Amino acid sequence: MNVLVLGAGQLARMMALAGAPLNLKISAYDVRSGNLVHPVTLEVLGQGLENGIADADVITAEFEHIAPDVLDVCQASGKFYPGETAILTGGDRRLEKALLDKAGVANARYQVIESREDYDSAIANIGLPLILKSALDGYDGKGQWRLKPDSDIEAVWQDIDQFLKTSPQGARQCVIAEEFVPFDREVSLIGARNAKGDLEIYPLTENIHTNGILSVSVAAGDNDAVQAQAEAMFKAVADTLDYVGVLAIEFFDVGGNLKVNEIAPRVHNSGHWTQQGAEVCQFENHLRAVCGLPLGSAKRIRPTAMINIVGQVTVPTDVMGLAHVHWYDKAPRPGRKIGHINLCADNAKALGEALQEVANHLDDTEFPAIQSAAETLS
Numbered sequence: 001m002n003v004l005v006l007g008a009g010q011l012a013r014m015m016a017l018a019g020a021p022l023n024l025k026i027s028a029y030d031v032r033s034g035n036l037v038h039p040v041t042l043e044v045l046g047q048g049l050e051n052g053i054a055d056a057d058v059i060t061a062e063f064e065h066i067a068p069d070v071l072d073v074c075q076a077s078g079k080f081y082p083g084e085t086a087i088l089t090g091g092d093r094r095l096e097k098a099l100l101d102k103a104g105v106a107n108a109r110y111q112v113i114e115s116r117e118d119y120d121s122a123i124a125n126i127g128l129p130l131i132l133k134s135a136l137d138g139y140d141g142k143g144q145w146r147l148k149p150d151s152d153i154e155a156v157w158q159d160i161d162q163f164l165k166t167s168p169q170g171a172r173q174c175v176i177a178e179e180f181v182p183f184d185r186e187v188s189l190i191g192a193r194n195a196k197g198d199l200e201i202y203p204l205t206e207n208i209h210t211n212g213i214l215s216v217s218v219a220a221g222d223n224d225a226v227q228a229q230a231e232a233m234f235k236a237v238a239d240t241l242d243y244v245g246v247l248a249i250e251f252f253d254v255g256g257n258l259k260v261n262e263i264a265p266r267v268h269n270s271g272h273w274t275q276q277g278a279e280v281c282q283f284e285n286h287l288r289a290v291c292g293l294p295l296g297s298a299k300r301i302r303p304t305a306m307i308n309i310v311g312q313v314t315v316p317t318d319v320m321g322l323a324h325v326h327w328y329d330k331a332p333r334p335g336r337k338i339g340h341i342n343l344c345a346d347n348a349k350a351l352g353e354a355l356q357e358v359a360n361h362l363d364d365t366e367f368p369a370i371q372s373a374a375e376t377l378s
């Protein structure tokens with residue numbers, strides 16, 4: 001089967017690597033250049049979305065910030081999973097918040113901001129601190145403002161107003177104001193749903209972010225108390241979208257009660273641990289779901305942690321003796337994810353010790369959260 005992926009980054013690359021044993025031929029459409037490329041070598045295979053669609057049996061996406069006209073063409077082909085609505089919803093916080101409300105899942109209180117009046121009323125109604133997020137094009141914490149009790153309310157508005165006036169999205173762009181959730185930790189749930197509505201759901205992953213970018217994910221121990229809550233919310237959201245593929249949901253855990261932060265209608269960075277830690281990884285399960293193949297088991301086979309490699313950093317070869325290193329063949333730039341490290345152990349305590357050992361080989365300013373991840377396991 002031929003699968004066309006919208007987007008030619010590391011997620012398409014890892015889908016292609018996972019799909020090869022299934023005889024799936026993956027090509028990627030680079031939305032910026034308009035080229036059809038091989039997702040691993042990035043060799044140019046052809047040009048134009050229409051050609052890619054004609055050759056594909058199935059179309060999917062590795063990211064959600066895709067222009068509506070591209071999504072329209074893919075949807076019209078009848079081959080696109082999870083489909084236009086799911087991708088648009090994941091890429092627009094206004095639609096995303098409406099979906100969460102429709103599915104009846106708890107999420108941070110919010111208000112849509114299109115004017116100074118909206119901004120003032122959000123401050124009055126929700127109160128401070130407040131997190132403001134651009135509705136479109138936000139990722140890795142970009143396009144966000146934080147309003148604290150001592151912030152300059154006027155200056156932040158000037159910044160947001162400027163952002164709205166100059167957004168390349170024009171009138172489609174807006175800002176969502178959200179209550180600040182005083183979470184104990186952040187967790188995410190990754191699962192696959194097929195067209196019949198069958199689910200394969202991975203165990204919750206605990207995530208530590210640094211400056212808005214994921215640093216470390218840990219899938220270990222049991223989260224029994226919140227796993228069932230997360231799975232019920234996952235099912236509600238996935239069923240509401242009649243979703244086909246892998247879906248990720250990020251949650252805030254507040255004293256054992258989960259609130260959804262956001263969703264990602266695709267394979268997710270916090271699911272990379274499944275490459276070594278689960279019976280069937282998220283990339284393979286996504287392909288199985290969108291290609292109409294039986295889903296694979298999402299069972300965790302051993303406690304696993306994932307450490308992101310971000311920016312211009314060095315990973316000594318020694319680390320390969322301790323862990324699985326995955327490179328994306330991307331040029332290092334500040335803030336850019338260029339690879340990750342998966343680390344496995346027989347139990348949670350041993351995983352904490354293994355994290356400590358890996359940390360000894362890495363610069364702790366380049367890899368800031370390993371220590372705190374290890375502490376969650378001790």
Ligand code: ATP
Binds near residue numbers: 138141142
């Ligand atoms: P991603 O790369 O995960 O898509 P993003 O740019 O969409 O990131 P969010 O996940 O919305 O951003 O926010 C980034 C981080 O900021 C969250 O992981 C969390 O740590 C913090 N954060 C976001 N919203 C809130 C909130 N309402 N209350 C408290 N912290 C928040």
Ligand code: MG
Binds near residue numbers: 138139140262
């Ligand atoms: Mg996001």
Ligand code: MG
Binds near residue numbers: 250261262
């Ligand atoms: Mg997020």
